[in-house]
Amino acid sequence: MIHKLTPKFKIGQIVSYKLSTSTKRARKGGIITEMNQMYELKDENKFYYPNGICRGELTTVKELSKGKLVGYAYKTNSIQPKENRMDITVIEEHNLELSTKQNVLNSYHPHF
Numbered sequence: 644m645i646h647k648l649t650p651k652f653k654i655g656q657i658v659s660y661k662l663s664t665s666t667k668r669a670r671k672g673g674i675i676t677e678m679n680q681m682y683e684l685k686d687e688n689k690f691y692y693p694n695g696i697c698r699g700e701l702t703t704v705k706e707l708s709k710g711k712l713v714g715y716a717y718k719t720n721s722i723q724p725k726e727n728r729m730d731i732t733v734i735e736e737h738n739l740e741l742s743t744k745q746n747v748l749n750s751y752h753p754h755f
Contacts, residue, residue: 650678650715651736658719659742659750660734670732672747673719681716681735682708701735722747 652658652675659672681701688707690698702708703716715736721729722744 648712648714652678652715652717652739652741654678657722657742657744657747658717658739659747660732661738661740670721670723670730671750672742673721673732675717675719676731677718679703679716679718679733680705680712681714683711683713685709703733724748724751 654675654677656675657672658675660670681703682705684700684702684707688702689700692698701713701716716733717736717739718731718733720731723729
């Protein structure tokens with residue numbers, strides 16, 4: 644039986660970034676503006692840090708990949724407090740969860 648991967652989120656939805664993402668310190672969430680299929684890179688297209696760790700094993704460019712769909716990447720416009728500028732982040736599906744604008748803004752200044 645073949646399982647077809649379907650995206651979890653839709654363009655226009657508000658999402659928060661999970662703690663495990665590298666963007667968590669600066670950005671807390673955003674509005675999805677674009678969705679792309681994600682593929683595993685061919686070995687010859689992978690780049691490595693000097694310490695030997697791979698810089699990334701996924702791509703949205705099918706021609707650089709092994710051709711098998713492994714998930715989705717989402718482009719988001721960040722939601723931030725007024726004093727910060729909006730920026731664009733591309734993030735993997737498993738690092739997102741549905742949220743609201745108010746919840747994202749509240750996560751910048753948690754109430755204790």
